[in-house]
Amino acid sequence: MSSPTYELLYWPGIPGRGEFIRLVFNAAGQAYKDVCNEEEDGIKSILALLSPSSTTPIFAPPALRITHIDKNNTPLLIYQTPSILSYLGDALGLAGADNAEKAWIQSHALTALDLNNEAHDTHHPIASAKYYEEQKDEALKKAQDFREARVPKFFGFFERVLKANEEGKGRFLVGGKLSYADTTLWHVLSGLEFAFPKELEARKKDYPLLFEAFYPSVKEHSGLKEYLASEKRQPFSNGVFRHYPELDRQ
Amino acid sequence: MSSPTYELLYWPGIPGRGEFIRLVFNAAGQAYKDVCNEEEDGIKSILALLSPSSTTPIFAPPALRITHIDKNNTPLLIYQTPSILSYLGDALGLAGADNAEKAWIQSHALTALDLNNEAHDTHHPIASAKYYEEQKDEALKKAQDFREARVPKFFGFFERVLKANEEGKGRFLVGGKLSYADTTLWHVLSGLEFAFPKELEARKKDYPLLFEAFYPSVKEHSGLKEYLASEKRQPFSNGVFRHYPELDRQ
Known part of the structure; x- marks a missing residue:
């Protein structure tokens, strides 16, 4: 019996929600195929799953296909x-x-993903399938509430979680070793720093465990450090996290 | 060793996100304590978890406390x-x-919960902590997109899932018996029928498995039927699902 093989099915060229999965593979030192970034027509695999005729319909990527998982394959x-x-x-x-x-x-991890979704909604508060420019007035309002009410609520919460977990010494949300909650929150913080650099700079000092212990340490973890420095890591651009200066702190 | 005991910690008086948990307990015939609806000062248990001094901080309710789960209790x-x-x-x-x-x-189940969150955002598209009346203009736009783009996308997806699962005969999303994905989707459909009655009436015929097989059958399940007819079920009012006629199809 061979080892399981993993195929990540996600849109190419952006970190997006696929990045949470990539970080887990890299932190664990587990090989995987990033189908759409590695195969020229990889996107067909996603479109097949989204098609009305799919026998295994998915609502949206990311999806993960695992083979060689049991003896029946x-x-x-x-x-x-x-x-x-x-x-x-x-x-x-x-x-x-x-x-x-x-x-x-x-x-x-779910709470960090909620923060990820709220960050997305700052530039798409009305209609996810329409352009930012079509909902810019509303985005300005949504981003203001996000920066003033939601960001401190989430940051304050994760600061308390880090403080309550003495075993983690500020470096891990739960217990004394890295988990997928850590990699997930780390990626969201990294996206927020890209999208809202002024807001983060102004707020960091209020959350010392989060920004002086947790955030710098996760990316030094074996496996992650090499991945984050490699060309395999897709840069932020026009995905979930976008840098529109008008949405940042003025 | 005694059996596990379950305490649901959620705001009193509304179905809200606590309802997804209540439906699972009732479908399984599992006794539980609905702390805030059963104890006069039950809400203190939630506030303690949300307090900055909590040693087990939660971001938001619902939470579930399980005791007598192992020999160390x-x-x-x-x-x-x-x-x-x-x-x-x-x-x-x-x-x-x-x-x-x-x-x-x-x-x-996560996809049904995404639909639940999007339904919430129709009346709170800008700021979850502010009043509907403060974001009504944006709510009208958000609700229109929700009704015209998001509702058919989600309904079409679940119709395909029901069709692909032949074993479920339209009554179950996965396999041949009730799961928490079924109870979760059912509650969201029930909330949408409360919040957007005209929209649902107009759309139902396009999704026959969802509205002629699945939706009527889940509520007849043993355990759920008794619960849904009882006073323990909180009516929809001003929670996640709200009936603002101006947000419904005109």
């Missing part, structure tokens, strides 16, 4: 970022040591 | 609706029979 297909993260976290040792750790890691 | 606390659902689904037999079913049930 039935491939397993998972979609929705939190589902993929909890599955992979378990399979690759980044999901916690017991039920309590697993529950906290999953819950904190 | 260490209580387990979980927050975030999808985390609670996947834990309870496993514990109470509503999460699927194998890895593939578990993955699909979790992913489809």
Whole structure:
């Protein structure tokens, strides 16, 4: 019986929600195929799953296809970022040591993903399929509320989580080792720093564990450090995180 | 060793995100305490978890506290609706029979919860902590996009899922028995029918499996039928789902 093989199915050229999955693979040292970034017509695999005739319909990418998982070699297909993260976290040792750790890691990762979604909605508050320019007035209002009310609420929460987890010494949200909650929150912070540089600069000092211990340490983790310095890491551009200076603190 | 006991911690008086958890308990025939609806000062339990001094900080309710879970009797606390659902689904037999079913049930439940969140955002597109009346202009635009673009996208997807799952005969999203994905989607459909009655009436005929097989059958399930007819079920009012006639189809 061979080892499981992993194929990530996500849009090419942007970090997007696929990046949460890529970070887990890299942190665990697990090889994977990033189909759309590695194969010229990789996007066809996604379109097939989204097609009305798919026998395994997914709502949206990312999806993960795992083969060689059991002796019958039935491939397993998972979609929705939190589902993929909890599955992979378990399979690759980044999901916690017991039920309590697993529950906290999953819950904190979901909270970081909520922050990710709210960051997306700052530039698309009305219609996700329309252009930013068509909803710019509303985006200005949404971004102001996000910066003034939501960012401090989320940052304050994660600061408290880091403080309450003494074993983590500010470096891990749960327990004493890296989990997929850490990589997920780290990527969201990194996206916020790209999208709202002035807002983050102004707020960092209020959350010392988050920005002096957690944020600098996660990216030094073996596997992540090499990946983040490589060309495999897609730069932020016009995905979930976008840098529109007018949406940042003025 | 006694059986686990379950305490749901959620705001009183509304279905809200707590309802997804209540439906799982009732579908499984599992007793639970709905703390804020059953105890006069139950809300203090939530405020303690949200307080800056909490040693187990949660970002927001719902949370679930489980005691008598192991021989050390260490209580387990979980927050975030999808985390609670996947834990309870496993514990109470509503999460699927194998890895593939578990993955699909979790992913489809997350997709139904995304629809739930988008329904909330129709009346609060700019700032979740401000009044509807302060963001009514934006709500009119957001609700229009939700009704015209998002609702058919989600309904079309779930119709395809029901069609692809032949074993479910239109009654179950995954496999041949009820799962927490079914109860979760059912509650969202029920909330949409409350909030957007004209829109749903106009669209139902396009999704026959969803509205002629799935939606009427889930509420007849043993456990759910009794709960839904009881006074324990909180009516929709001013929570996630709100009936503002101006946001419905005109």
